[in-house]
Amino acid sequence: MRDQLGFLGTLFASLCCLGVSVVIAPLTAIGLGFLINDFILIPLVLGFLLITLWGLHSGRKRHREGRPFFLGIFAAVVLIPSFFVTAYLSSFLLVLLFMATIWNTVAAHRLT
Numbered sequence: 451m452r453d454q455l456g457f458l459g460t461l462f463a464s465l466c467c468l469g470v471s472v473v474i475a476p477l478t479a480i481g482l483g484f485l486i487n488d489f490i491l492i493p494l495v496l497g498f499l500l501i502t503l504w505g506l507h508s509g510r511k512r513h514r515e516g517r518p519f520f521l522g523i524f525a526a527v528v529l530i531p532s533f534f535v536t537a538y539l540s541s542f543l544l545v546l547l548f549m550a551t552i553w554n555t556v557a558a559h560r561l562t
Contacts, residue, residue: 456502457551460529463495464544467533492530499526502547509554513561522550 465473466486474486485491503522510519525546532539 454505454551454555456498456500456505457547459498460495460502460547461544463491463498464529464533464540467491467495468537468540488533492533495530499529502526502551506550506554509558513554513557515554515557518550518553518557521553522547525550 462473466477467488474483477483477485503519503526506519506522510516525543529540529543529547532543
């Protein structure tokens with residue numbers, strides 16, 4: 451559950467960093483446009499990535515499947531610098547992080 455919440459937070463903050471108008475417009479409309487600043491969003495993404503990795507790590511200890519955790523580590527480490535390179539790479543890494551979260555959830559449900 452922690453990895454899923456962390457991923458949703460990472461997705462939201464990442465979409466703000468990438469400038470996706472569907473995410474930015476509502477924030478601006480309710481008066482929270484000042485939050486759309488990389489000095490605020492990058493630490494927010496880092497925090498949510500840590501929550502995601504914590505959830506993936508606890509899942510790894512529970513179901514003994516390490517590959518989702520390592521996929522999540524790779525995506526998390528490369529995600530932050532990718533914001534400054536290209537949006538395509540950032541989007542691909544978000545998909546990888548989503549796949550790691552789903553893989554972790556499926557592996558955890560296989561135990562029950």
